[in-house]
Amino acid sequence: xxxxxxxxxxxxxxxxxxxxxxxxxxxxxxxxxxxxxxxxxxxxxxxxxxxxxxxxxxxxxxxxxxxxxxxxxxxxxxxxxxxxxxxxxxxxxxxxxxxxxxxxxxxxxxxxxxxxxxxxxxxxxxxxxxxxxxxxxxxxxxxxxxxxxxxxxxxxxxxxxxxxxxxxxxxxxxxxxxxxxxxxxxxxxxxxxxxxxxxxxxxxxxxxxxxxxxxxxxxxxxxxxxxxxxxxxxxxxxxxxxxxxxxxxxxxxxxxxxxxxxxxxxxxxxxxxxxxxxxxxxxxxxxxxxxxxxxxxxxxxxxxxxxxxxxxxxxxxxxxxxxxxxxxxxxxxxxxxxxxxxxxxxxxxx
Numbered sequence: 120x121x122x123x124x125x126x127x128x129x130x131x132x133x134x135x136x137x138x139x140x141x142x143x144x145x146x147x148x149x150x151x152x153x154x155x156x157x158x159x160x161x162x163x164x165x166x167x168x169x170x171x172x173x174x175x176x177x178x179x180x181x182x183x184x185x186x187x188x189x190x191x192x193x194x195x196x197x198x199x200x201x202x203x204x205x206x207x208x209x210x211x212x213x214x215x216x217x218x219x220x221x222x223x224x225x226x227x228x229x230x231x232x233x234x235x236x237x238x239x240x241x242x243x244x245x246x247x248x249x250x251x252x253x254x255x256x257x258x259x260x261x262x263x264x265x266x267x268x269x270x271x272x273x274x275x276x277x278x279x280x281x282x283x284x285x286x287x288x289x290x291x292x293x294x295x296x297x298x299x300x301x302x303x304x305x306x307x308x309x310x311x312x313x314x315x316x317x318x319x320x321x322x323x324x325x326x327x328x329x330x331x332x333x334x335x336x337x338x339x340x341x342x343x344x345x346x347x348x349x350x351x352x353x354x355x356x357x358x359x360x361x362x363x364x365x366x367x368x369x370x371x372x373x374x375x376x377x378x379x380x381x382x383x384x385x386x387x388x389x390x391x392x393x394x395x396x397x398x399x400x401x402x403x404x405x406x407x408x409x410x411x412x413x414x415x416x417x418x419x420x421x422x423x424x425x426x427x428x429x430x431x432x433x434x435x436x437x438x439x440x441x442x443x444x445x446x447x448x449x450x451x452x453x454x455x456x457x458x459x460x461x462x463x464x465x466x467x468x469x
Contacts, residue, residue: 163193171202187354187460194358195378197453204452211443213458218439229416229464233438238280239329242436249415251408252432254331254425262325263318268311274333277314279326283442285370287323289314290333290344299344302370334425334432338399342366345425348405351440352422353457355414357406359384364393376450379406387450388441405431417464419457 159167170185186203189196204210224230236242246253257275260266266277271291276299279287285300296305296313305313318324336345347363357379364372373393376384381398408431409422423435446454 159189159193159196159199163189163196164199166192167196167199167201174202183459183462186456187463190354190356190358190457190460194356197358197456198384198449200452201456201459203459204455207448207451210446210451210455210458213455214439214443217458217461221438229418230461233416233418233420233436236436236438238327239278239435240280240327243329246433246436249412251412252430254334254432254434256329257332258330260328263315263328264324266311266328266330268309268314271330276331276333277328278331279318279323279328281326282323287318287321287326289317292333292343297343299365299370302365302367334427334434337401337426337428338396340428345427347434348402348424348426348431349437349440350405350409350422350424351419351454351457352409352413353419353460354417354463355410357409357413358453358457361387362393362395363390385447385449387447388445389447399426401426401431405433408433418461419454 166185166189170182170189173179173182173185182201186196186201221230221234224234226232226235236245240259243253243256254276258266258271274292275290277289277291282288285298288299289305290297290299291310291314294310296310297303298305298317305317307313308316315324318326334345336342338346342364344365347365349361349363351358351360360377360379360381362375362377364374366372371390374386374388374390375393375395376387377395378384381395381402383395386392405422405424405426412422413420421437421440422433423437424431424433426432440454443451443454
C-alpha cells in the first residue's frame with residue numbers, strides 16, 4: 120500500500136525529530152563541551168536518517184550514498200552521528216589504513232595525486248601550478264649544513280621538507296629563534312649554530328630545508344606568528360574550521376573550532392579555548408580557494424592558511440590531520456565520517 124504525500128511528510132518529520140534527539144540537539148539550548156548544536160536542513164536530515172536505516176540493515180554502500188547526499192546538501196550534517204564511528208581511537212587506525220591505500224592508488228586518481236605530494240616541496244610546486252597564494256620562498260638547501268644563513272633576511276621561517284607536527288620548524292627574528300612546536304627559544308651560539316645543532320639533535324640534519332618569508336596576521340599584525348586557520352573539506356565543500364593561536368606558552372595560546380559560517384562550535388581538542396572574534400578579512404576567500412582545490416581532490420584534506428594583510432596564504436596541505444589523534448570525541452567522530460566519504464571518490468576503497 121502506497122503512503123500518501125502527507126503521510127510521507129509526517130514520517131520524514133518524525134524521523135528527523137528522532138535523529139536530532141539522538142544527537143543531543145535541541146533548538147534554543149546551549150552546547151555542552153561534547154554536544155554539538157547543529158540542525159541541518161530537512162533534506163540533509165532525511166538523508167542521514169535514511170543512511171542510518173540502511174546501515175542497520177547491513178546495506179553499507181547504500182548508507183554511504185545517503186550520507187554523501189546529506190553532506191552535499193548541507194556540510195553541517197557531518198556533525199550528526201551517522202552510526203559509522205566505532206569509538207575513540209578508531210580514527211588513528213583508519214588514518215593508517217588510508218595512508219597504505221593511497222600509496223597503492225593509481226596515479227591518475229585523487230588518492231594517487233595526493234599521495235604523490237610527498238614533501239612540502241612537492242606541495243609548494245603543485246599549489247603554485249594551481250595559482251594558489253603560498254608563502255614566498257627565500258632559499259632552499261639540500262641539508263641544514265649547506266644553508267647560507269648569511270644571505271637570509273632578519274626575519275624568516277625555516278622548515279624541513281618532510282616532517283610533521285611543526286617538528287624542525289623555527290621562526291627567526293634577528294637573533295631570536297623560537298620553535299613553532301613549543302615556542303621555546305634556542306640559545307647558545309649564532310643563529311646558524313643553534314639551528315644546525317638542533318637539527319642534529321632531532322635527527323633532521325640530512326634533510327632538505329626550505330626558508331620562507333614570515334607572514335603577518337591580518338587582524339593583529341603585532342602577533343609574532345599569524346593565527347593558523349585550518350580548513351577541513353571533502354567533496355568540494357568545507358565542513359568546519361580550527362583557528363589556532365600559537366603565540367603563548369608551549370605554542371598553545373588557544374584554539375577555536377567554527378563552522379564554515381564562522382559560528383563557534385564546542386572545543387575540539389585539549390588546547391585552551393580561544394575567542395575567535397569577528398570573521399577576519401580573507402576568510403571567505405580562503406574557503407573559496409579550499410573548495411576549488413577540494414573539487415579537484417574530493418577526499419578529506421585539511422588546508423592550512425594564514426590570513427595576511429595581502430590575503431589568504433596556503434601554507435600546508437595536511438592529508439592526515441593530527442594523524443587521527445588528539446581530537447575530542449565529537450570531532451573525532453565527525454572527521455571519521457568525512458574520511459568514510461573517501462570511498463566514493465574514483466580509485467579509492469573504503
